[in-house]
Amino acid sequence: MMTVTLIRDKQRTAAGIMLLLLILALYPPNSAAGQLAEVTVGPRLELNLPDLSGQQRNLGEFAGKVLLVNFWASWCRPCIEELPGIRRLMEAMAGMPFAVIGVNVGEAERRVQATVRRLRMQFPILLDKDSTTFKGWGANVLPTAYVFDGGGKLRYLGRGPVEWDRDDIIELLMQLAEQRPQGK
Numbered sequence: 001m002m003t004v005t006l007i008r009d010k011q012r013t014a015a016g017i018m019l020l021l022l023i024l025a026l027y028p029p030n031s032a033a034g035q036l037a038e039v040t041v042g043p044r045l046e047l048n049l050p051d052l053s054g055q056q057r058n059l060g061e062f063a064g065k066v067l068l069v070n071f072w073a074s075w076c077r078p079c080i081e082e083l084p085g086i087r088r089l090m091e092a093m094a095g096m097p098f099a100v101i102g103v104n105v106g107e108a109e110r111r112v113q114a115t116v117r118r119l120r121m122q123f124p125i126l127l128d129k130d131s132t133t134f135k136g137w138g139a140n141v142l143p144t145a146y147v148f149d150g151g152g153k154l155r156y157l158g159r160g161p162v163e164w165d166r167d168d169i170i171e172l173l174m175q176l177a178e179q180r181p182q183g184k
Contacts, residue, residue, distance in 0.1 A: 036147065036156040036169060045137055045146065045154060049103065049126040052113055057101070057126055059152060065097040066177045067148040068164075071134050073105050074115040078161035079143040083119055088165035089173070090123070096177040097150055101126060105134045105142060149176055 047059045047069070059067065070086065072079035090100060100123040104112045109127060116125055128134050137146065139159075147156035155176065163169065 034158075034160050034162055036145075036158045036162060036172070039154050039157050042154050047101075047103075047126070047133060049128055049133060051124050051126050052109070052116065057124060059148070062099050062101075062148075063152060064150050065099045066093075066150055066173055068098075068100045068173075069103060069146045069148070070100065071103045071105050071128070071137075071139055071142060071144045073107055073142055074111055075107075076142040080119065082143060082161040082164060083121065085162070085164035085166075087122070089170060092165065092170045093173060093177065096174065098173065098177050099123070103128050103133065106131045147173070147176070149179065 045059070048056055051057050059069075068086070068089075070082075074080070086100060090098075102121060102123055102125045104115075104125060105128050107127075107129075109129075112125060112127060115121075134144075137144075141159050143158075143161055145158040145162060146154055147158070149155050156172075
């Protein structure tokens with residue numbers, strides 16, 4: 001019996017180590033969960049998704065503005081928990097060239113509409129029904145956020161929930177909004 005117990009304990013330990021390694025792989029050091037990592041080089045990201053009214057939307061509509069694109073789902077507790085911080089960030093950035101887009105990943109439109117109403121989300125919500133954009137942008141965890149400068153260049157990446165109303169993040173985004181847009 002003792003041998004069987006020791007084998008099971010070793011198996012559990014090995015499984016725990018594998019899980020830890022998987023988590024570390026998903027959160028590389030330059031983009032720790034809940035932090036914004038600066039992006040110096042990256043592919044040009046495209047977005048062409050319908051909003052809740054059925055209108056196709058794209059990143060070009062937000063030219064000249066710092067843009068926060070936040071991928072989320074209603075079942076994702078950290079996604080929902082970071083929404084008040086996004087609201088406060090929007091209030092802090094009022095009057096500045098700044099916008100937020102929420103991209104719902106893989107959920108039915110009715111469920112998304114109910115969540116938007118319930119949480120009183122005050123920014124455009126786009127539907128990535130088959131998760132193609134989420135995956136195409138290299139995202140692998142919810143929430144994931146991308147911050148673009150006024151020239152449409154990707155500047156920051158956030159994996160996992162971010163405290164968007166932290167003073168240092170607000171200051172960083174204000175400085176970005178005050179810069180002249182850089183070329184794409």
